[in-house]
Amino acid sequence: MGVRFRDRLTPEGQRFFRELAELKELEVRVGFQRGKSQEEDGTDMCDVAAFNELGTDHIPARPFIRQSVDDNESKINSFLKEEVKDFAQGKSAEQILKEIGIFQKDLMQDKITSGSFAPNAESTIKKKGSSKPLVDTGRMRQSVNYVIQKKGSGDD
Template identity: 40%
Template sequence: MSTVIDKDMGYQTIISCLSRLHGTIKVGIMADAGSEKDGASLVDVAMYNEYGTQHIPARPFVRQTTETHRASWGSLSAKVENRVAHGMDPHQAMEIIGVKAEGDMKATIGRGHFAPNAPNTIRQKGSSQPLIDTGRMRNSVSHKVED
């Protein structure tokens, strides 16, 4: 008859680290982003552009970013989950994902494929690039990790 000896080999540490990997990563224009010079909330401006209005065509930068980068965010999540299993702080791991998603959303705003600006808007802005006038909305994209 043989005897089985159970050695932890770090398994309990890995399970402990992974059990702390929970929370939410929010990416976009947050409520505290401020407002435009005319007083319009940047959250409202982002929403008008994402979904469109009677006078503004939809320019879905949030949905476009999510559709384009969903797979790469999943791969990154798997990589950081592995790093958490080996001791990385779970909050730090989620920050890595948040920073990546924030950068991807800013890039989409800068070069996304959107309905073109109206000729009058182009004359006012001096540019045909949708969603970019002062850069304030794009620069207001941020992320927040909530444990």
């Protein structure tokens, strides 16, 4: 009769699998959350961002959201590789998602400030005193944020 062995997870292993299960259930969303910020005229900042990102009949597309990802692909990949290492070494799922949210928020805010976009129309320059698009009061840049939520919740 042979000796039977049963493998058991260490407390660290148990914690890792709990965090992994939590990570599978959560997502981080970076951008503009409807109802959290408005222009002085009451226009939701989520709409203002969409108008600028995609363009309208009167506003040229200024795709700061897409460019914040496309222009930083290698930087994002390097950052995420480090986050995977940190997770394997014990960082919590919530902390990983917070760091991803902050990282992408910073990239998006930087693109709003320093991106190269179609200049403002002469009428807009006269109104706000600047030819720099996407930056007027700073409200849109300040409104970029992130939320961590259960996957699929809040889908509209």
